[in-house]
Amino acid sequence: MLAKRIIPCLDVRDGKVVKGINFVGIKEVGDPVECAEEYNAQGADEICFLDITATHEGRGTMVDVVRRTAQRVFVPLTVGGGISSVDDFRELLRSGADKVSVNSAAVRNPQLIHDAAEIFGSQCVVVAIDAKKKGDSWTVVVNGGRIDMNIDAIEWAKKAEELGAGEILLTSMDTDGMKTGFDIELLNAVCDVVKIPVIASGGCGTLEHFSEVFQKTKASAALAASLFHYKELTVSQVKEHLEENNIPVRRVD
Template sequence: MLTKRIIPCLDVTAGRVVKGVNFVELQDVGDPVAIAKQYNAEGADELVFLDITATVEKRATMIDVVERTAAEVFIPLTVGGGIQSVAEMKAMLQAGADKISLNSAAIKQPTLITDGAQKFGSQCIVVALDVKRCVTGWEVYSAGGRIATGLDAIVWAKEVEDLGAGELLVTSMDKDGTKDGYDIQLLNAITAAVSIPVIASGGCGTSQHIVDVFEETNVDAALAASIFHYGDVSIAQVKEELANNGLAVRV
């Protein structure tokens, strides 16, 4: 049985970790390197590090912060935000990232997914889907949730898998920061459509929500931010609860 992964997310802007609600009202949480070290020590399985304003501000991801984080963290590190080319992917991997997360750039230039997968392997390419409910189902948004793309989330998930993505990071914008649980319906729709691993994101408010998402969907990992940043629960406590519910985790 494959172990379920617990992945804290560090949303970074201007060199600081921030957290908001529904992708807005951002509040400062702290220093990314210090927070990453803490989560590494607590037993996180991986970390996701997203420069959430790089695309909007049309600048490169902060490579110095990635280097400093990678020097202190010894679990897989996924880095995304503003990465526009294979050369920028290479720079991030050389800085210490293990995986690259693509979102807006993949929507604008889908061949970037294939190019990255061919150069570095599919396991390095994570495509992030920021998704909001609409009349017909779910729509993909770009630019940090600011621009509606018209793309159907299920169709896009299948397409990026075909293009070579090795993993999907699916964030419910409706649930983001609300702490009222993951979007189970969305995640079931996505996991039914693809065969690559799916990371659930958006809405985690308690350790029970993580238990629920693993019991009620086929996602491979659960990403959370607020509950860990604000000390609502520790990663060790979450893993203990998962184990008590018969779910396989790395202790």
């Protein structure tokens, strides 16, 4: 089994790290570059920046934050938020991002996935899917959960892979920020229909939630934000717990 990845996520607004519950009621918690350095020291496998206001308010992603982080942090950096063109991909990759995550724009213009994968390679293209339970399946929501696109999330994951996505960042809007555990049912539904790696996001609250997601789903990585921001857990503690449960992880030196 490949080593499972632990990815701290930094939700950024106006250059500051923030964390809310269900994307509402947002609090500031720190400087993104300093937070990224701390996670790097703890043994994070990757770090994810999401500019949570970029799409909503039409603001471009914070290239300066990415550049400063890339100079000081040496694990892969994924950046998303407000990505709407191949030029946005190019700018972020040149600034030091290793992967670019695209969400709303890909839903509205799926060709963007294909074009970015063709120019930069699938390994750079992460399709972020925010999914919300609707009847017997899940629907794709965008703009921080404010708009229901009436697209089946499972079908959209399959299409994203076909178009050239190298990875899916799957957030359950039903569990996000709730600390009740990852959405196992949603993750299994998506993992069953795609071959590319799926990152589990939304709902993690305890060490056991990390081991549970890897024992019960085929997710290749788990992402968390508030747990790490508020120092309730460290990446090192999560990895120790996973090792104790015979789940392979990259060791922290």
